[in-house]
Amino acid sequence: MDFKVADLSLAAFGRREIRLAEHEMPGLMAVRKEYAAAQPLAGAKIMGSLHMTIQTAVLIETLVALGAEVRWVSCNIFSTQDHAAAAVVVGPEGTVEEPKGVPVFAWKGETLEEYWWCTEQALLWPGGDGPNMILDDGGDATLLVHKGAEYEKAGAVPSAAEDDPEEWKVILDLLRRTVSDDKKWTQIASQIKGVTEETTTGVHRLYEMFKAGTLLFPAINVNDSVTKSKFDNKYGCRHSVIDGLNRATDVLIGGKVAVVCGYGDVGKGCADALRGQGARVIVTEIDPICALQAAMDGFQVTTLEDVVEIADIFVTTTGNFDIITAGHMSRMKHNAIVSNIGHFDNEIDMAGLAKIDGIVKEEVKPQVHTWTFPDGHSIIVLAEGRLMNLGCATGHPSFVMSNSFTNQVIAQIELFTKTEEYPVGVYVLPKHLDEKVARLHLDALGVKLTELTKAQADYIGVPVEGPYKPDHYRY
Numbered sequence: 001m002d003f004k005v006a007d008l009s010l011a012a013f014g015r016r017e018i019r020l021a022e023h024e025m026p027g028l029m030a031v032r033k034e035y036a037a038a039q040p041l042a043g044a045k046i047m048g049s050l051h052m053t054i055q056t057a058v059l060i061e062t063l064v065a066l067g068a069e070v071r072w073v074s075c076n077i078f079s080t081q082d083h084a085a086a087a088v089v090v091g092p093e094g095t096v097e098e099p100k101g102v103p104v105f106a107w108k109g110e111t112l113e114e115y116w117w118c119t120e121q122a123l124l125w126p127g128g129d130g131p132n133m134i135l136d137d138g139g140d141a142t143l144l145v146h147k148g149a150e151y152e153k154a155g156a157v158p159s160a161a162e163d164d165p166e167e168w169k170v171i172l173d174l175l176r177r178t179v180s181d182d183k184k185w186t187q188i189a190s191q192i193k194g195v196t197e198e199t200t201t202g203v204h205r206l207y208e209m210f211k212a213g214t215l216l217f218p219a220i221n222v223n224d225s226v227t228k229s230k231f232d233n234k235y236g237c238r239h240s241v242i243d244g245l246n247r248a249t250d251v252l253i254g255g256k257v258a259v260v261c262g263y264g265d266v267g268k269g270c271a272d273a274l275r276g277q278g279a280r281v282i283v284t285e286i287d288p289i290c291a292l293q294a295a296m297d298g299f300q301v302t303t304l305e306d307v308v309e310i311a312d313i314f315v316t317t318t319g320n321f322d323i324i325t326a327g328h329m330s331r332m333k334h335n336a337i338v339s340n341i342g343h344f345d346n347e348i349d350m351a352g353l354a355k356i357d358g359i360v361k362e363e364v365k366p367q368v369h370t371w372t373f374p375d376g377h378s379i380i381v382l383a384e385g386r387l388m389n390l391g392c393a394t395g396h397p398s399f400v401m402s403n404s405f406t407n408q409v410i411a412q413i414e415l416f417t418k419t420e421e422y423p424v425g426v427y428v429l430p431k432h433l434d435e436k437v438a439r440l441h442l443d444a445l446g447v448k449l450t451e452l453t454k455a456q457a458d459y460i461g462v463p464v465e466g467p468y469k470p471d472h473y474r475y
C-alpha cells in the first residue's frame with residue numbers, strides 16, 4: 001500500500017482514541033449498522049481531502065465499512081493528527097509491519113509543496129486511474145482537478161504573476177509538471193460522479209464555478225445541511241476556539257477584550273465562547289442582519305479600526321480576505337493575540353506582516369509565533385494565520401463532527417447511487433435526511449421528543465413523521 005504519514009508507530013495510540021470517538025459519534029455508527037448489508041458504496045473510489053483527525057478516521061472507516069475504496073489527505077498543512085493518520089493506514093485489522101487500512105498522505109506541518117503533492121497522490125489510484133467520488137473540505141481537491149482539466153483544454157498552464165499568493169505559485173508549478181498530452185486531469189475529471197463539500201468556503205467556490213459554467217460534476221453542499229452549519233460551525237467552534245487559545249497561549253481570557261470579526265455561524269459560536277470565559281467581546285460585521293443579531297445578543301458592534309488598539313485577542317471568522325491587515329497589526333497592543341478560525345489563511349495578511357521592514361519573527365513553540373515590530377512591541381500569531389482550532393488544538397469534538405460526517409456519508413451515498421438524479425449543479429440534502437441526522441443524535445443526549453398527534457400535524461400542515469419545516473425555514 002502506498003502512503004505517507006509521520007510515524008506509523010503512533011497507530012496504537014490513534015486506535016485507542018478512535019475507539020473513544022466511535023462512542024461519541026452515534027450518527028456514523030448508526031449509518032454503519034443501517035447499511036452494513038446493502039454496501040451502497042461498493043465500487044465507490046473516494047478521494048477525501050479533509051482534516052486528518054481522529055473524528056475523520058471514524059468517517060473514513062465508515063465509508064470503508066459501506067464498501068468504498070478510499071484515499072485521503074488533510075485539507076490544511078497543520079491540521080493532521082499524526083496518530084490518527086497512522087491508525088487509519090494500519091487499519092483495525094493490520095499491524096505496523098503489515099498495514100491493511102487506507103492510504104493516507106498527511107502529516108502535521110507539511111510545506112505547501114508537500115501539501116499539494118499529497119493532494120495529487122490521493123487523486124491517483126494505483127494503475128493510473130482516478131477516483132469516482134471526491135469528499136472535499138474547502139475545495140482544494142476539486143480545484144486541482146478543475147484547473148488541471150482547464151489547462152489541458154487550453155493546452156498550457158499560465159505563468160504566475162509576481163504578486164500572486166505563494167500557494168497559487170505552488171499549484172501552478174504542480175500543474176505545469178502534471179498537465180500533459182495524455183490529458184490525465186481531464187480523464188480524472190470525466191470519471192468523477194460528484195463531490196460532497198464540507199465547508200462554507202468550499203461551497204462558495206462551487207456555486208461560483210456553477211454560475212460561471214465551469215463546474216464539471218455535480219456537488220452536494222453538505223455545509224448547508226442544518227445539522228452541519230448550525231452545529232459544527234457554531235457549537236464546534238464554540239468549543240474549539242477556546243481550546244486553540246488555551247493550548248497556544250494559556251492566557252486568561254476573563255476580563256480581556258476580544259474582537260470577533262464576522263458574526264455568521266462560526267462567529268456566533270466564537271463570540272459566545274469568549275463571553276462564556278468572561279471576555280468583553282466586540283464584533284465586526286459587514287452584513288446589517290448579522291450586525292443587528294450581534295447587537296441584540298448583547299455584543300458591541302463596531303469597526304476593527306475603532307478597537308484595534310485596545311483589544312487583547314482577535315479572531316477572524318469571515319471566510320473573506322484581508323480582514324486584519326499588516327497596518328492593523330502594527331497598531332495592536334503588546335502581545336495581542338491574532339488568530340483566524342476561517343478556512344483559509346488570507347483573513348490575516350501574513351505576507352504583508354512579513355514584509356514590514358525590521359520585523360522579527362520568533363517561534364515560541366510550533367504554531368505559536370511572536371512578531372516583534374521595529375518599535376519593540378510584539379504580537380502573538382497563532383498557526384501562522386491558518387485555522388487556529390485545528391492548528392493549535394485538535395479541532396471540533398467527536399459528537400458535533402458525527403452530525404457533519406453523517407451528512408457527508410449520506411451525501412456520498414446519494415451522489416454515488418443516484419447519479420442520474422443529479423445533473424451538474426450544487427444541491428443540499430433533502431430536509432428529511434437532515435432531520436434523520438439530528439434524530440440519530442438524540443438518544444445519546446437523553447432527548448425525549450414530543451410526537452405530533454395526527455390532528456396537530458394536520459393543523460400545522462406537516463406529516464406526523466416530518467419533515468417539520470418548509471425549506472425556507474432558517475432555524
Ligand code: NAI
Pocket residue numbers: 199200201202229232233236237261262263264265266267284285286287290317318319320323341342343344387388389390395396
Ligand atoms: P458565514 O458566511 O456564516 O459567516 C461569515 C460572516 O462574516 C458573514 O456574516 C459575513 O457577513 C461576515 N463578513 C464577511 N466579510 C467581513 C468583513 N470584511 N468584516 C466583518 N465581517 C465580514 O460563514 P461561516 O459558516 O461562519 O464560516 C466562516 C469561515 O469559517 C469559512 O471560511 C468556513 O469555511 C470556516 N469554517 C471553519 C471551521 C473551523 O473549524 N475552523 C468550521 C466551520 C467553518
